[in-house]
Amino acid sequence: MATTTITQPPKTDAYIPTVKDQEILNxxxxxxxxxxWSDLRTIIAENRLEDLKRRPSDLRRYLDWGQQTRQEYGSxxxxxxxxxxxWEEGNIVPKSDIPFAExxxxxxxxxxxxxxxxxxxxxxxxWTKAAIPIDDSGDITPASRTLIVDFVNRxxxxxxxxxxxxxxxxxxxxxxxxxRTVEHIHVLVDTSGIDxxxxxxxxxxx
Numbered sequence: 096m097a098t099t100t101i102t103q104p105p106k107t108d109a110y111i112p113t114v115k116d117q118e119i120l121n122x123x124x125x126x127x128x129x130x131x132w133s134d135l136r137t138i139i140a141e142n143r144l145e146d147l148k149r150r151p152s153d154l155r156r157y158l159d160w161g162q163q164t165r166q167e168y169g170s171x172x173x174x175x176x177x178x179x180x181x182w183e184e185g186n187i188v189p190k191s192d193i194p195f196a197e198x199x200x201x202x203x204x205x206x207x208x209x210x211x212x213x214x215x216x217x218x219x220x221x222w223t224k225a226a227i228p229i230d231d232s233g234d235i236t237p238a239s240r241t242l243i244v245d246f247v248n249r250x251x252x253x254x255x256x257x258x259x260x261x262x263x264x265x266x267x268x269x270x271x272x273x274x275r276t277v278e279h280i281h282v283l284v285d286t287s288g289i290d291x292x293x294x295x296x297x298x299x300x301x
Contacts, residue, residue, distance in 0.1 A: 110161055110171075115148065122151050129213045132285045139265045142234075150211035157208045172276055179204055180222055180277070187277070189224035194239070194278065195246040200224040203250070203300045206281070215287035219300050221246075222279045233268050243280055251282065255295040261285040 112120070119127065127150045130138070138146050149157060161171055168174040176184050180202050190197040202222040209218030227243075228236045235243070243264060251262045263283040286292035 110158065112154075112158065113145075115145070116154060119148055119151050119154055124150055124152050127151055127211060129211050130216070131213045132216060132287075135212075135216070135263055135283055139263055144265060144267055147210045149208065153208065153211065160208075176277070179207075182224070182277075187224045192225050194223045194225040194227050194242055195221070196225070205296075205300050212283070215285060217284045217286055217293070217296060219282040219284065219296070220279050221282060222277055225278065227266065227278045227280075235266055247282060250299060251284065255299065257284060257289065257292065257295070261289065 128134075129150070130147065135147075138144065148154070164171050164174045168177065173184060176182050182202075189200045191200060195201050200223055204220050204222065206218040206220050212218060228239050230236050243266070247262060247264045248259070251257050252259050261284060264280055265283075266280045284292070284296060286296075
C-alpha cells in the first residue's frame with residue numbers, strides 16, 4: 096500500500112498571482128464576466144483551465160485569506176488537512192490505491208473559494224488519498240479519466256439523479272493548483288431548473 100508523506104510545505108505553497116490575476120484585480124466586479132454554463136463547457140472541453148478565474152472581490156479576499164491562513168497554520172495545505180479534511184498530516188495512507196474506490200479515502204466538499212460562476216452553478220472539490228496517475232505531459236491518463244468519469248456519474252448523476260448535462264468535472268494541471276500534494280478534482284453542477292438540487296448536493300458534500 097502506498098503511503099503519501101507530507102513534509103514541511105515548500106515556499107511555493109504561497110499562491111503567486113498571475114498576470115491575468117493582476118488584470119482581474121484591477122477590474123471592477125460589475126465589469127467581470129461571470130462564467131456561464133456554456134463558457135464552462137467550452138473551457139473544460141478545450142482544456143483551457145487557466146481561463147477559470149474568481150471575481151475580483153473574491154480573488155482579493157482569497158489572497159488575503161491565504162496570507163492569514165499561512166501565518167496561522169504554516170500553509171493552506173495544513174489548514175485543509177486539519178480543518179476541512181480531518182486527515183492526519185504526515186502520513187496519508189489510502190485504504191485503496193484506486194482513487195475514489197473507498198469512501199474513507201474520499202472527501203466531497205463545497206469549494207470555499209469558487210470561481211466566478213453564474214448564478215445557480217455550484218463548485219465542489221472531491222479529495223482523495225490515492226494518487227491519480229498522470230502522463231508525461233502532466234495530464235491525467237486515459238485510465239484515470241475513466242475512473243473519474245465513473246465516480247462522478249456514480250455519485251452525482253446516478254446517485255443524486257442529476258442530469259448528466261448539468262454536471263462537469265476537471266482536474267487542474269499541477270501548475271494551476273493552489274493546493275498541491277493531496278489529490279483532488281473539481282466538479283461543477285448547474286442547479287438551475289432542478290428542484291431540490293442543493294438539498295441533494297448537501298447529502299454528499301460538506
